[in-house]
Amino acid sequence: MQKPSLPKGTRDFGPLQMARRTFILDTIKETFQLFGYQQIETPAMENLSTLTGKYGDEGDQLLFKILNSGDFAKDVKAEDLGNGPAALLNKVSEKGLRYDLTVPFARYVVMNRNELTFPFKRYQIQPVWRADRPQKGRYREFYQCDADVVGTDSLVCEAEIILMIRRVFAKLSLQDYNIKINNRKILTGIAEAIGEAGKEGPLCVAIDKLDKIGWEKVKEELAQRGFEASSVAKLAPLVALESDLAGKLEFLKDFLKSSDTGLKGVEELEEVFGILEKMGQDLAHVDFDIMLARGLSYYTGAIFEVKVNHVSIGSVSGGGRYDNLTGVFGLPGVSGVGFSFGVDRLYDVLDELGLFPAESHSSTRLLLAYFDQAGFDYALGLLNEFRNAGIKTEIYPNPVKIQKQFDFANKKGVPFVGVCGSEEISTGTVSVKNMATGEQDKMTLPEVLAALA
Amino acid sequence: MQKPSLPKGTRDFGPLQMARRTFILDTIKETFQLFGYQQIETPAMENLSTLTGKYGDEGDQLLFKILNSGDFAKDVKAEDLGNGPAALLNKVSEKGLRYDLTVPFARYVVMNRNELTFPFKRYQIQPVWRADRPQKGRYREFYQCDADVVGTDSLVCEAEIILMIRRVFAKLSLQDYNIKINNRKILTGIAEAIGEAGKEGPLCVAIDKLDKIGWEKVKEELAQRGFEASSVAKLAPLVALESDLAGKLEFLKDFLKSSDTGLKGVEELEEVFGILEKMGQDLAHVDFDIMLARGLSYYTGAIFEVKVNHVSIGSVSGGGRYDNLTGVFGLPGVSGVGFSFGVDRLYDVLDELGLFPAESHSSTRLLLAYFDQAGFDYALGLLNEFRNAGIKTEIYPNPVKIQKQFDFANKKGVPFVGVCGSEEISTGTVSVKNMATGEQDKMTLPEVLAALA
Numbered sequence: 037m038q039k040p041s042l043p044k045g046t047r048d049f050g051p052l053q054m055a056r057r058t059f060i061l062d063t064i065k066e067t068f069q070l071f072g073y074q075q076i077e078t079p080a081m082e083n084l085s086t087l088t089g090k091y092g093d094e095g096d097q098l099l100f101k102i103l104n105s106g107d108f109a110k111d112v113k114a115e116d117l118g119n120g121p122a123a124l125l126n127k128v129s130e131k132g133l134r135y136d137l138t139v140p141f142a143r144y145v146v147m148n149r150n151e152l153t154f155p156f157k158r159y160q161i162q163p164v165w166r167a168d169r170p171q172k173g174r175y176r177e178f179y180q181c182d183a184d185v186v187g188t189d190s191l192v193c194e195a196e197i198i199l200m201i202r203r204v205f206a207k208l209s210l211q212d213y214n215i216k217i218n219n220r221k222i223l224t225g226i227a228e229a230i231g232e233a234g235k236e237g238p239l240c241v242a243i244d245k246l247d248k249i250g251w252e253k254v255k256e257e258l259a260q261r262g263f264e265a266s267s268v269a270k271l272a273p274l275v276a277l278e279s280d281l282a283g284k285l286e287f288l289k290d291f292l293k294s295s296d297t298g299l300k301g302v303e304e305l306e307e308v309f310g311i312l313e314k315m316g317q318d319l320a321h322v323d324f325d326i327m328l329a330r331g332l333s334y335y336t337g338a339i340f341e342v343k344v345n346h347v348s349i350g351s352v353s354g355g356g357r358y359d360n361l362t363g364v365f366g367l368p369g370v371s372g373v374g375f376s377f378g379v380d381r382l383y384d385v386l387d388e389l390g391l392f393p394a395e396s397h398s399s400t401r402l403l404l405a406y407f408d409q410a411g412f413d414y415a416l417g418l419l420n421e422f423r424n425a426g427i428k429t430e431i432y433p434n435p436v437k438i439q440k441q442f443d444f445a446n447k448k449g450v451p452f453v454g455v456c457g458s459e460e461i462s463t464g465t466v467s468v469k470n471m472a473t474g475e476q477d478k479m480t481l482p483e484v485l486a487a488l489a
Numbered sequence: 490m491q492k493p494s495l496p497k498g499t500r501d502f503g504p505l506q507m508a509r510r511t512f513i514l515d516t517i518k519e520t521f522q523l524f525g526y527q528q529i530e531t532p533a534m535e536n537l538s539t540l541t542g543k544y545g546d547e548g549d550q551l552l553f554k555i556l557n558s559g560d561f562a563k564d565v566k567a568e569d570l571g572n573g574p575a576a577l578l579n580k581v582s583e584k585g586l587r588y589d590l591t592v593p594f595a596r597y598v599v600m601n602r603n604e605l606t607f608p609f610k611r612y613q614i615q616p617v618w619r620a621d622r623p624q625k626g627r628y629r630e631f632y633q634c635d636a637d638v639v640g641t642d643s644l645v646c647e648a649e650i651i652l653m654i655r656r657v658f659a660k661l662s663l664q665d666y667n668i669k670i671n672n673r674k675i676l677t678g679i680a681e682a683i684g685e686a687g688k689e690g691p692l693c694v695a696i697d698k699l700d701k702i703g704w705e706k707v708k709e710e711l712a713q714r715g716f717e718a719s720s721v722a723k724l725a726p727l728v729a730l731e732s733d734l735a736g737k738l739e740f741l742k743d744f745l746k747s748s749d750t751g752l753k754g755v756e757e758l759e760e761v762f763g764i765l766e767k768m769g770q771d772l773a774h775v776d777f778d779i780m781l782a783r784g785l786s787y788y789t790g791a792i793f794e795v796k797v798n799h800v801s802i803g804s805v806s807g808g809g810r811y812d813n814l815t816g817v818f819g820l821p822g823v824s825g826v827g828f829s830f831g832v833d834r835l836y837d838v839l840d841e842l843g844l845f846p847a848e849s850h851s852s853t854r855l856l857l858a859y860f861d862q863a864g865f866d867y868a869l870g871l872l873n874e875f876r877n878a879g880i881k882t883e884i885y886p887n888p889v890k891i892q893k894q895f896d897f898a899n900k901k902g903v904p905f906v907g908v909c910g911s912e913e914i915s916t917g918t919v920s921v922k923n924m925a926t927g928e929q930d931k932m933t934l935p936e937v938l939a940a941l942a
Contacts, residue, residue: 040596040818043534043584051527069852070876072883074504081496101556105620109577114567124562131496143493153900167558190886314869365493399522416767423523430525433643447606
């Protein structure tokens, strides 16, 4: 007899975890919808031709590939063996599992471009699979939760991303967090301004270590990466800059005066803030981080990253504006801006901060309990009344001792037990016990409905 | 440049389809929860040792297998080739995609048996994958939607399944349908009573064709399947039986008087009906079908199947009671009863009958439209007011001609457009156009909120 197990890096979600995940996802979905985003879903399997070459060599390695059905090995020859997996792969597999939601979305947009109404705002919440080495907090199956608007370069979209993040976090009772924002054009401009045009990539990688290793070490790394000493010297005042938002913008307008691209980035950022102001919104939680470079190779405008303070978990949301979502599938010029929530990380943050509502433990509100057959029959007759009033109600289905019924309610996290004894039967009442406080009240049906609905 | 495509047998769900699927699934989820069922999810991938041997030889063929990551072919030798896929399979693959929700649920119960509270009521709504030949209405990826209660043999569960089906169908506005119900023990009893004990399987297969081929042909088939002429003769009055529920039960009590098992089946059925009566419920839509044999090899008690009348689609729901969910994983004695909704088929039924609510077309209620920059700024200032009131609101993000904004609302199915012109700005109003009726009303903000909330 086999002892069953889970594939490594995968998880079951039991009732408690599902209730909590649903709490997070419902909050996110409701917010996306409030801002006009529409849900789509794409298949778990995509053709390998759709997936490969989109995530770099490492990504191609991490794709889960699906064996062709039937006699998958019929085209394999002895001489195909021993040359590593690449030679064999295209003979035995033509499909892979979704690796992210961006490439399937791009494919969807291309395949449906004549039917879609642009600007097209879509959200998508589905699992993705990566053959990563499993470790704490990193799984081979995990959910992504993306929202993108394509077919417009309006900066209203960027402003609304900030509003959506703030709304989701408020609904989740998260208060201490930063929405870091930057603009790729500013990074491009900085590289130009210090005389190292085109090298914003290595520049950001090095600067990113500033907090950890200090400016002296960062300077060494920049030198190693081929930056001129004079360039690094020009960079110093920017690195040393400590200022509020207005001061940062003022500084950059001077620092970037030789770079049209850089100035355009500052202008875009100011416009996003201006739109927020027109919307009657402040800049709470918004933190302009001049060196933020998340996903640099992909983003062309705004860049976002959200971190919750005082928790052990990294960024829980991020995104940015891109120029060319679908070019690789033959449809150029589809620009847009998108962001995503890291659902697993948000779960861990809420868990660490104890912010999950107690309600989400069990959805059942009321268990009807009884001592004997007469009580059982009485309770059966009441079930429908409670359910018709929308109260999630159960009855313990077998006649067992009432203590066992209470144990069941306790273990399942049912907040109220309605005792149906001989006195309750004769008076047409139910004795409702609040499992948290221990209080018990004999109530008429309308009273129960009013108390629990 | 590659032209992207979908793997055959898979589908994208666009916004309209997703809204409609969500309408169906939310109805089902809400009902499951009202009856105390809790949601779980299991991984898309399972170990092949969990999956193989559970679905018969054909099922094993239809499992999607996942290539091992890394150098998957490192153990493959030349002599492994040319002998068909079976010899190679265990060298290149150890995981497969979920084929149904029952086996993963059984695995889950076994792995979590010490933490679960029994009776355990779970529901699960996830896609499954089968390497079937794709054809109309049959896909390689489709959703299953299962509810099971395990760890009790109470017939209250069977009665509540009937209630849940009726509630879901009422909420979906489905009125003309039958919940066919039978009991495996009755089928066993019939085989015993006609002197063909143990042959209820072939008996049901033959009888199932009665409507199509007539009694004479069914008799021939029974003879071919080894039934004695005297047995077939004993069966004739049962086949000819046309009666109401009471008549059927009366007939069977006599017909099955030699079979304890058969009489037990009748008794269980009567108890289910008795529980419904104690619950104050009638037998609307309930149709006792003496020959219903869905999934015979698996079920040991009640058997359910639901068909909508006057549509071209087969059964949309079904299930039954089983004895031994988890025996194959080394945990005997876990009995239960479960049923599932065919989400794709329900979708097709509602589509065929035109029962999808118009509301589900788009979630956005209001598009703010404008003529110029002043109107755009004014609209930006209003967005938050509407959204804070829970009204799903959008603004066309780029300044374009107002006709294009109306076209956008039309195509996206937004029911109201709020025009922000110079007059509206000066009076602090919005002119709200009902896109269905063409009516347009100038309203103050509180009026708009009242009208649309």
